[in-house]
Amino acid sequence: MKSFSKLSVGVLILLHTVNLAAQQHENSRMYNPQNPEKMPITQIQKNKETIYKLYIDCLNTGNLDILDQIISEDYTTDYKGKKVQGPSGYAETVKGVLQGFPDIKFTIEGMIAENDMISVQWTFEGTHNGSFFGYPASGKKVINRAVAVFRLEDGKIVQNRVYPDRLGILQQIGVIPDLQAPVSERPNTKHN
Incomplete structure (x- = not known):
């Protein structure tokens, strides 16, 4: 049972890390007037x-x-x-x-x-x-x-x-x- 809870915590940490990386990637795609063609425009x-x-x-x-x-x-x-x-x-x-x-x-x-x-x-x-x-x-x-x-x-x-x-x-x-x-x-x- 203990190994299952450690695995669950590990999976949650991994998912949180992946989510943070995705957010950082999206933030890096924000509008840049010097190079607007590289990013989707909201x-x-x-x-x-x-x-x-x-x-x-x-x-x-x-x-x-x-x-x-x-x-x-x-x-x-x-x-x-x-x-x-x-x-x-x-x-x-x-x-x-x-x-x-x-x-x-x-x-x-x-x-x-x-x-x-x-x-x-x-x-x-x-x-x-x-x-x-x-x-x-x-x-x-x-x-x-x-x-x-x-x-x-x-x-x-x-x-x-x-x-x-x-x-x-x-x-x-x-x-x-x-x-x-x-x-x-x-x-x-x-x-x-």
Whole structure:
């Protein structure tokens, strides 16, 4: 009887090991934008591909003409106190950043996907060479970090919220003093 229970435990451990190996193999087949043809694409992976396309193919190039491939006609969000809809509404929400930082480059630091939701942590770098929400060009290099949360349906974005470090941008372009900088380096401050 003892050898039967040892055998049962051994079989359970073996089955658990095989199951873990299968899970690791499936995880290794997750979407990789550098080599997408090697993997089967699930809906979550298609949604991730849509997000990569938004940042890499659209925002990094300024090619807003492809928004209809990424943003649903059903897209809605509140922007500056009004509701915007569809690809043209989304374009309205990003034009100010693209005009203010014409050399903008987004880097996706990470993504978490669950069902129809994707959270993205990104960094952008750019030079403030254009008007940005009414602030004239400063010529200063800026680095900004944010988290964005997207909801997708049928592979297109229908909602999003972006949580950027706007204070950091305004400090970097000299609109708001950086209180951690020495007084002599703060814009618009007087010292004796």
